[in-house]
Amino acid sequence: MVLYLRAILTWLGFLFNTTAPHIIRSIARQCILRIRKLGIRPAQSGLQTLLSRLLAYYQRISPKNSHAEQETTYFTAASTIHPGVLAPVNDLSQSSPIQANQLQVQVSQHPAQGSITSIDSRSQSASTTEWDPKRFKPLAPQLCQRYTGRVLVRSDIETKPIPAKKKDFSETPVDGWEGVVHPEGALYFYDATRHVFTDANLRSRRLLKAINHLAYQLRLKASDIIDDSTHLVLELQAKEDACNYYFVQHDKRLLFWLQDFDEPICIYEHVKGVKSDTHIKIALEAQYWMHCELYPSNAPIQPQIATELKHVLLHAHSDFLTSDTSVVPYDLSTLHSMLDLSNNLVEYVGLLTPSSDECVELPAHLMCVLARLMRLFARSKLLNFYGQAGARLNANQSVYEVEESRQKGTFRLRLANVFLWGAPAAQYKFLRNTWVDNILNYPKWYRHINRLNGDWSNVAIFSTVMLAVDVSFLCAPGVISAVAVVIYLSTMCSVSSLVVSILLAVESRGWGTDSAEGAASFMARMIHTQSDVEALAIMYSLPYAYLIWGMFCFVTALGIYVFHSTNTATLVVVGLCWVAATALTLWPAWWGKFVMTPWSVPSRKGGHVKETV
Structure with a gap:
């Protein structure tokens, strides 16, 4: 469908930029209006036949100009229709300003290589297309309202009878969006064309219009930094013309925003002293895996991540076995169960991908397992200052200078001890x-x-x-x-x-x-x-x-x-x-040095502080 659409749009624009007879221009214009009115799916069936007739007729009347067109043709996409429906315009040097909420796209004539190569915007109404930072608030996956902002079902609604002879119980598709069910049962929507996720119920036309418009503005603003591995997540606020958002960069395992995240304490897990970029990167990676856990479908990952998880679990298992002050946050039985899960993941990924260089998309259930385990250990790295100069190497060590002076307790404790x-x-x-x-x-x-x-x-x-x-x-x-x-x-x-x-x-x-x-x-x-x-x-x-x-x-x-x-x-x-x-x-x-207790507390003496960082 995508290849047909690109070819149709290319030739329709071609006809507008030539001296074709008036009848051809009228047919092209009617075709464009029809696509706008019906959308891509209903109009798809007759487009190929129409295209072949138009090409045959034009080659008869203008054989010399059939190959004289330039390699690229320009189109505009209005946000009021589906993002994939493009409408042709005349030569850009002589065209009028693009209407509000429109996106200018340069499409290659070669379908196999066709991609968006330039993005620009034109606006006549600042109230609808101009970037307004107040309408967009950075969001972290940890703060998503999926589990707290649930939609409640009314108990007084009558039970719907099952119609006779009905075999199709699928929901009416939302134009441009795919309904996806999380392994836990939550419903969310995914736009495969723009790589956008949302938990909003897009079966409501009002919410669909708001999400499409907000996604358009965010992608337009971020057009210079997004690529095919960039995904966008939107969460509508109570005021439906505003939203919370974050971008996901799968190849780097991190999130990013178009604005400063002024209150990152939730991302840092309330850890004080997070300053270095490498430490922040670990926090963002933990949030990245939280995103993959929330939206496990359409999450491309590298196959070696499953092996990486297995190596992490093997080290954690051995460290907990051989150290009394291990920073591993789980006991042996839990680590053993996690290791069994990782073995199954490695076996499945090995059968799925003969080459370790290609990204894969795991089934949603397996992706949830992988993402959750990776998130837990990424969070442990964040809490223990993994890779930092003051990393916590023993579970009983503090990384802060102020805590070192409180090892013996106050006078009140010493008096109570007597x-x-x-x-x-x-x-x-x-x-x-x-x-x-x-x-x-x-x-x-x-x-x-x-x-x-x-x-x-x-x-x-x-x-x-x-x-x-x-x-x-x-x-x-x-x-x-x-x-x-x-x-x-x-x-x-x-x-x-x-x-x-x-x-x-x-x-x-x-x-x-x-x-x-x-x-x-x-x-x-x-x-x-x-x-x-x-x-x-x-x-x-x-x-x-x-x-x-x-x-x-x-x-x-x-x-x-x-x-x-x-x-x-x-x-x-x-x-x-x-x-x-x-x-x-x-x-x-x-x-026992006058310490009289009916229990013992085994511990290992930690290292000494060399310097304060």
């Missing part, structure tokens, strides 16, 4: 190594939270036992007032330990242990400053600290009760045993 038997120090160390620069190391977080839940369950059992022992001690005969007071304190600590353990165990279910995104959201809500990290560490330490205080008070009450005796032999024997038991009890605490 009264809570050293538990806050261990919890603070865990949180500091897991929540670094507002980035959560989810594998470590998941393991530690599960371990904490087990510890809190054990503490609840021990607290129940201590509570029973304290109550029984109060029932013993001859308990003096001093012993009773200390037992009361022990009972209070046991009850507090039991209650706090239950509360933390219940609340931990909402701490995002089911997904990395939920865990990161919880930490972002809980931690805003360094003081919040310390407060969370102290809170995690309360069940264990209350239990230790309850035991300490019980032992103190027992000591008062025993040493209150006046029997010398009893005092000597019990005193010696008491000293020995106390020494052996404190031995593990001394061995």
Whole structure:
């Protein structure tokens, strides 16, 4: 169809620029009006016959001029009709100004090599064709409203009956646009001629007209920098004469805009200090793969990308296996599943393309898989300053200078560490190594939270036992007032330990242990400053600290009760045993440098800072 159309338009323009009889010029004019009225598809069937008749007639009346025409002929395309429908004009040197919303295109007479070689614009109405930056806002794929701006279906609409003998249930095609269904089920539209995507419902004539006009203006403005590998994505704003947009450059794996992106914090994933071009390129590549995930059809990629993904996963798998502080954001089981997916992708692409130099278009389902995995690891590179002078090589390292002075905590934490038997120090160390620069190391977080839940369950059992022992001690005969007071304190600590353990165990279910995104959201809500990290560490330490205080008070009450005796032999024997038991009890605490916790937090010492960048 495209070849026929180019040939027809070329010869119609040829007839207008010659001294053909009036009847030929009239037929050509009627043909043009017919194409404008019906569009390309309905008029296609009779165009080839009309062309052959016109050529035969003209060769009979003007054989000398049939080969005297120049190699190129000029046409104009009005934005009010389909972008592919071109209307001929007279010699450009004598033509009148092009009407508003028109595009001047130079088309080669050779169909096999025909392409748009020059683009220019003429306008009589500044309100319709002049570039207005206020109507166009740069957009990032991450901010697309596909999942938030859904169209809701009315529940009170009557069910449509199925007509008898109906076999064709396809929707009415939108002129120039193809309806594409995403593997997840979302409907979007694609213009293969102009390489334009949109989520707008173009079955509405109002939206179709608005999208065509906005796409025309953007492509006209970007005519000097776009090529065949450039795609455009449009998202209508609430005010339908304006839109959000971005251009996609597939051969470079990046996005670009015609205006400055003044607020790129969403593209940078809220990472501070993104300055170098190489770092920005990684952020744009992550957004590029997000685009391929949103619009998987008609996304040309190089076949070696599947192999590249496999290499990335192999390295991530081995790094997580051999390092305690790996920056890989996934655990072994997840990495193993990803590796299986990449193996299937490599096998499929290898069968699809015998040559690794040609771009391919994967099926939409496979493209979604490839794009999502590539996006996840591109995002990890962005967060860890991949390829930068201050790259994060260990998950427990901060890339910012201000964080290095907060390794030991404030005076409040050190004071709480004394009264809570050293538990806050261990919890603070865990949180500091897991929540670094507002980035959560989810594998470590998941393991530690599960371990904490087990510890809190054990503490609840021990607290129940201590509570029973304290109550029984109060029932013993001859308990003096001093012993009773200390037992009361022990009972209070046991009850507090039991209650706090239950509360933390219940609340931990909402701490995002089911997904990395939920865990990161919880930490972002809980931690805003360094003081919040310390407060969370102290809170995690309360069940264990209350239990230790309850035991300490019980032992103190027992000591008062025993040493209150006046029997010398009893005092000597019990005193010696008491000293020995106390020494052996404190031995593990001394061995662990007085850090007494029911859990351990393994870590590896990171490197030293050489300089600040």
